[in-house]
Amino acid sequence: MKVLVPVKRVLDYNVKPRVKADGTGVDLSNVKMSMNPFDEIAIEEAVRLKEKGAATEVVVVTIGVAKAESDVLLTARAMGADRAILIQTDEEVEPLAVAKLLKAVAAEEQPGLIILGKQAIDDDSNQTGQMLAALLGWAQGTFASAVEIAGDRVKVTREVDGGLETVDLKLPAIVTTDLRLNEPRYATLPNIMKAKSKPLLKKTVADYGVDASPRLKTLKVVEPAKRTAGVKVADVDALVGKLKELGVAA
Numbered sequence: 001m002k003v004l005v006p007v008k009r010v011l012d013y014n015v016k017p018r019v020k021a022d023g024t025g026v027d028l029s030n031v032k033m034s035m036n037p038f039d040e041i042a043i044e045e046a047v048r049l050k051e052k053g054a055a056t057e058v059v060v061v062t063i064g065v066a067k068a069e070s071d072v073l074l075t076a077r078a079m080g081a082d083r084a085i086l087i088q089t090d091e092e093v094e095p096l097a098v099a100k101l102l103k104a105v106a107a108e109e110q111p112g113l114i115i116l117g118k119q120a121i122d123d124d125s126n127q128t129g130q131m132l133a134a135l136l137g138w139a140q141g142t143f144a145s146a147v148e149i150a151g152d153r154v155k156v157t158r159e160v161d162g163g164l165e166t167v168d169l170k171l172p173a174i175v176t177t178d179l180r181l182n183e184p185r186y187a188t189l190p191n192i193m194k195a196k197s198k199p200l201l202k203k204t205v206a207d208y209g210v211d212a213s214p215r216l217k218t219l220k221v222v223e224p225a226k227r228t229a230g231v232k233v234a235d236v237d238a239l240v241g242k243l244k245e246l247g248v249a250a
């Protein structure tokens with residue numbers, strides 16, 4: 001069984017986002033970009049399935065800028081993915097268009113399982129996996145904290161309010177990863193060197209005949225309100241007094 005893992009190149013989670021002066025979006029010039037953390041978990045899970053013998057090949061795909069070839073797609077292959085597909089575009093592609101492109105990739109690659117991150121940390125959409133499942137007509141197990149393949153089915157344990165839910169899906173299926181699914185391995189330097197010779201296929205959005213034009217218009221992006229400085233109080237009585245003043249204690 002082939003496993004397809006879509007990965008997104010996002011602003012590194014350690015970088016404090018700066019909003020562009022004209023308020024049209026986050027400034028991505030000269031900042032560190034990395035693989036979306038939930039997608040690292042997706043690759044780790046796919047590689048573990050291959051190591052256990054449940055998968056035969058792990059293919060990663062990204063829709064994004066050319067630079068992805070030498071960072072996120074290289075990291076993905078160094079972590080254990082067998083080959084990579086870059087669908088190159090300099091435009092921002094919304095989740096619906098990403099899902100349509102991934103549907104086209106799935107038609108070509110015929111994976112038995114597609115593992116995505118539950119959300120990309122830049123836009124926090126949490127939409128692509130669900131939309132892809134709908135477009136393909138496949139079952140989906142979202143927010144997975146455990147994945148177990150048994151024959152032509154996959155058991156997915158999901159983190160839901162107040163506990164864990166286990167669903168049993170027929171393959172091919174869609175899984176989206178939650179934080180506790182696994183701890184991704186590091187891409188070591190020797191593996192990064194070796195990954196350079198693993199195959200990479202370069203495509204464009206036009207190759208798939210998908211209309212990736214935006215459907216949404218961003219009206220404005222603003223930075224969160226600055227926190228005002230706190231006040232030190234001498235003791236508990238002073239604290240309760242302050243809280244009463246603010247109307248948060250009776």
Ligand code: AMP
Pocket residue numbers: 005006007008009036038039061062063064093095098115116117118119120121123124125126127128129
């Ligand atoms: P989102 O719906 O944008 O929060 O993204 C959820 C997941 O969809 C991500 O964790 C990735 O697995 C996948 N994804 C989103 N955007 C892209 C992209 N541009 N290229 C490849 N995969 C993507």
